[in-house]
Amino acid sequence: MGGVLPRNWGPAFPRHATPRKQILMSAPVVELSNVRFSWSVDSPIVIDIEALCIANAERIFLRGPSGSGKSTLLSLLAGISRPNEGRLQVLGQDMATLGGAARDRFRADHIGFIFQMFNLIPYLSVLENVCLPCAFSERRLARATKSGGSLQAEAVRLLAHLGMADGELQSRTATDLSVGQQQRVAAARALIGAPELLIADEPTSSLDEDRRAAFLDLLFRECELGQITLIFVSHDASLGSLFDRVVSFAEVNRAGTSWLGKPAGRP
Ligand code: ADP
Ligand code: MG
Secondary structure (H helix, E strand, O other), X not given: OHHHOOHHHOOXXXXXXXXXXXXXXXXXXXXXXEEEEEOOOOXXXXXXXXXXXXXXXXXXEEEOOOOOXXXXXXXXXXXXXXXXXXXXXXXXXXOXXXXXXXXXXXXXXXXXXXXXXXXXXXXOEHHHHHHHHHHOOHHHHHHHHHHHOOHHHHHHHHHHHOOOOOHHHHHOEHHHOOHHHHXXXXXXXXXXXXXXXXXXXXXXXXXXXXXXXXXXXXXXXXXXXXXXXXEEEEOOHHHHHHOOEEEEHXXXXXHHHXXXXXXXXXX
């Protein structure tokens, strides 16, 4: 894994400046109690979580088999969907009671999302894709401008940090990139303006082992720098040891018995 990192990026998984234990004792960023969700009135319950709590700056690895509801939970946490019942707090805000427009505003201000298929805007340049979240959030624009001196400079800083310092690369449209490059653009876009919560839905699934480790290293560094809470979903259990905590989705989601007709936790 060391071979894929340029020398000045340092060790693959550095020691943390702040003791992890101290971080885990601070106020929760995500708190769920008795949350239930189904996609429609006549479809089965996909999410049924009695309790789940995620601390500030914690790095959570959420693992579970395909179809078990991981992406559905992420869409609830990001306010894309709303629970049928229960309490779902993100940064102290109850997402279950906010209307659609308020949830959109909240997401734009506080949540970075790396989608499995990256969802880059194909006709925009790399730099424009990275800057995009700041067009929807004055808060993130202000934070990005403060950090980098200007929005553009901050986008360039993030891209350089993610191994994409080349100006020619930054002016290409998103479609003219390799999968690994698209993934790093998606990460820079999610990180710009330092949202408090970063959600990554299987972002490494199309990468080989070396690239996966290098990408995680970069993601961890940025999260450490901005004290960003990271919720990372994957079915690749081998990555779990790199995180503060591994949450087995089959264990927290009581609706696990409805999918595939098998009991939760039994593949
Ligand atoms: P995972 O991310 O663990 O693979 P998902 O959350 O994508 O699982 O899916 C959980 C269940 O919800 C599946 O049965 C899936 O078919 C269903 N589902 C996912 N997204 C939608 C949607 N937009 N509309 C209706 N059903 C959906
Ligand atoms: Mg999924």
